[in-house]
Amino acid sequence: MTPLSTPDLHALVEGVYADLAPFRGEGAVADYIPQLARVDPQSFGLAVATTGGDVITAGDALAPFSIQSVSKVFTLALALGKWGDGLWKRVGREPSGTAFNSIVQLEQEKGIPRNPFINAGAIVVTDSLLAGHQPREALGEILRFLHFLADDESIVVDQAVARSEQATGFRNQALANYMRAFGNLHHPVDLTLGVYFHQCAIAMSCAQLAKAGLFLANAGRLITGGSVVSRERARRINALMLTCGHYDASGDFAYRVGLPGKSGVGGGILAIVPGQAAIAVWSPGLNANGNSALGTRALELLAQRTGWSVF
Numbered sequence: 001m002t003p004l005s006t007p008d009l010h011a012l013v014e015g016v017y018a019d020l021a022p023f024r025g026e027g028a029v030a031d032y033i034p035q036l037a038r039v040d041p042q043s044f045g046l047a048v049a050t051t052g053g054d055v056i057t058a059g060d061a062l063a064p065f066s067i068q069s070v071s072k073v074f075t076l077a078l079a080l081g082k083w084g085d086g087l088w089k090r091v092g093r094e095p096s097g098t099a100f101n102s103i104v105q106l107e108q109e110k111g112i113p114r115n116p117f118i119n120a121g122a123i124v125v126t127d128s129l130l131a132g133h134q135p136r137e138a139l140g141e142i143l144r145f146l147h148f149l150a151d152d153e154s155i156v157v158d159q160a161v162a163r164s165e166q167a168t169g170f171r172n173q174a175l176a177n178y179m180r181a182f183g184n185l186h187h188p189v190d191l192t193l194g195v196y197f198h199q200c201a202i203a204m205s206c207a208q209l210a211k212a213g214l215f216l217a218n219a220g221r222l223i224t225g226g227s228v229v230s231r232e233r234a235r236r237i238n239a240l241m242l243t244c245g246h247y248d249a250s251g252d253f254a255y256r257v258g259l260p261g262k263s264g265v266g267g268g269i270l271a272i273v274p275g276q277a278a279i280a281v282w283s284p285g286l287n288a289n290g291n292s293a294l295g296t297r298a299l300e301l302l303a304q305r306t307g308w309s310v311f
């Protein structure tokens with residue numbers, strides 16, 4: 001992949017922001033979690049953290065937003081650290097071709113979700129982190145992991161978003177109860193979902209998110225040298241992000257952007273450029289598949305202009 005100088009990258013990020021800023025407000029802000037609907041639809045931020053140590057930002061890149069399903073990347077890394085390949089007995093590694101909150105495959109596939117990024121799969125991953133822990137401890141572990149990765153202890157849960165999701169999370173309760181009936185949820189539904197709702201309600205800025213995801217671009221290591229996951233595991237997480245990170249739009253995202261990516265209904269997307277950078281974009285308006293409309297366009301344009309792609 002093309003190595004870029006810092007000034008060139010600065011100019012490219014600024015250029016993508018400037019070209020797309022007129023389209024702010026595109027898409028529909030998620031409202032099935034009422035608190036998410038209160039966000040300013042005009043928000044638009046972009047951050048690129050490079051393996052060379054630069055963090056390049058544009059727009060609202062320092063404003064915290066609800067990371068929602070982007071949290072699933074970090075809980076997956078933690079759960080693989082705890083259970084290794086044993087985790088794959090409880091969750092698959094195939095794209096679902098269905099919406100993030102779909103229940104249809106669970107009956108035919110005996111309560112084993114297709115992958116760790118659809119809601120059902122992420123709930124199982126979170127359940128696996130609860131083993132031997134109270135919910136508060138499991139959530140603490142997730143937050144500490146993010147503090148360590150982003151080198152930033154200011155990252156917290158947005159309690160209003162967590163409460164809002166808890167009050168309206170009927171589909172997630174259905175998914176969790178369904179899996180519990182199949183024996184694939186090992187803790188009471190309320191406890192597992194309590195952690196899941198709070199992890200989704202973690203608030204981070206694009207800059208924090210790009211820094212936190214950088215280990216996936218850096219062969220599993222912090223750029224300061226510490227190991228987070230093995231090189232092989234980083235590659236595998238990236239493979240899952242590419243194939244499953246955008247639900248039933250994962251193929252379209254791979255086609256348009258060509259990078260591993262994980263979206264959230266808060267309008268954030270984390271994308272990984274192996275060897276080069278982690279990119280975080282945020283724009284709350286979503287497309288029909290529940291992924292940031294302008295965020296996807298920003299990544300598409302940045303990938304075109306930088307030449308970054310895994311293909």
Ligand code: DON
Pocket residue numbers: 067068069070100101119165172197200263264265266290291
């Ligand atoms: O479980 C939910 O519905 C949300 N907390 C997360 C969903 C999400 O971010 C889907 N991503 N596009």
